[in-house]
Amino acid sequence: MKKKFLIPLFFLLLFSRQMVVGQDRNTIELGHFISVHSTILNEERSILVSLPDSYNDPSKTDQLYPIIILLDGYVHFKTTLAIVHFLGSRTNRNYLMPETIVVAIENVDRERDFTITKLQTKRANTMGGGKKFLDFIETELIPYVDNHYRAAPHRTLIGHSLGGLLTVNAYLDPNSLFDAYLAIDPSIWWDETTMESKLASMTLTSINKKLYWATANQGETNYEKNKKRHDRFVAMMGERWDDKLQVKHDYFEKENHRSVPLPALYEGLKYLNETHE
Numbered sequence: 001m002k003k004k005f006l007i008p009l010f011f012l013l014l015f016s017r018q019m020v021v022g023q024d025r026n027t028i029e030l031g032h033f034i035s036v037h038s039t040i041l042n043e044e045r046s047i048l049v050s051l052p053d054s055y056n057d058p059s060k061t062d063q064l065y066p067i068i069i070l071l072d073g074y075v076h077f078k079t080t081l082a083i084v085h086f087l088g089s090r091t092n093r094n095y096l097m098p099e100t101i102v103v104a105i106e107n108v109d110r111e112r113d114f115t116i117t118k119l120q121t122k123r124a125n126t127m128g129g130g131k132k133f134l135d136f137i138e139t140e141l142i143p144y145v146d147n148h149y150r151a152a153p154h155r156t157l158i159g160h161s162l163g164g165l166l167t168v169n170a171y172l173d174p175n176s177l178f179d180a181y182l183a184i185d186p187s188i189w190w191d192e193t194t195m196e197s198k199l200a201s202m203t204l205t206s207i208n209k210k211l212y213w214a215t216a217n218q219g220e221t222n223y224e225k226n227k228k229r230h231d232r233f234v235a236m237m238g239e240r241w242d243d244k245l246q247v248k249h250d251y252f253e254k255e256n257h258r259s260v261p262l263p264a265l266y267e268g269l270k271y272l273n274e275t276h277e
Helices: 009-020 073-088 110-114 130-148 162-172 192-200 227-244 261-272
Strands: 032-038 043-050 065-070 101-105 151-160 180-184 210-216 247-252
Touching: 032 130, 043 073, 043 130, 065 073, 065 130, 073 101, 073 151, 073 261, 101 130, 110 130, 110 162, 130 151, 130 162, 151 162, 151 261, 162 180, 162 192, 162 210, 180 261, 192 227, 210 227, 210 261, 227 247, 247 261
Parallel strands: 065 101, 065 151, 151 180, 180 210, 210 247
Antiparallel strands: 032 043, 043 101
């Protein structure tokens, strides 16, 4: 059955404007930059941080906030903030997710940081550093956030394309520190064999976590490479774990690889924050 995902663009403009109305009406502030030194990566990493509306409310000084770790941070920062604000802000009163701290990592080398395995290419490449990058996030960045902000121990990882590939790899890792995962049109063609091996050894630790998987329409040319692979991989997870699996997979027929992050973030964050009485 075909699904329609209608997200009026005007709400992004409307609530982006709401986000910037703060204590000083002469400034526009969505967040701030921090720099975190990584011993693991041997480099400085630039991070964008956005705090919830109520974070500096004197009556909320004891409140803790879940965090989102956002890959390709600069690219998706404003879009993600608008949707998080729309779904969870007290101003909007939707209460579809809690107010959340967004931590967006700016890129240095996407192929190095988002890929777990190294492909053979004619040119020299830096691929295959994904495990080290996840180590940086989990053992350096998250502790930094926990020490400097009122962060609750609930963490969501969001990635698109190669970032989606890393997100799925993190989900399959039983030792991952994240509680929820949002993979947007993940490039699983990159290391499908490795991922299938991980799938075969999935544990209850993984399936007790929630994963939202969005697939874009990349056309007939890329059907085998993209949608068919996505359908097969999600089906394999379902066959292995059946109704125990907490995975939702949506196909956005009217969206391509570039346009799919907007509706996927909206639908994905709603699903990941659903609660059942």
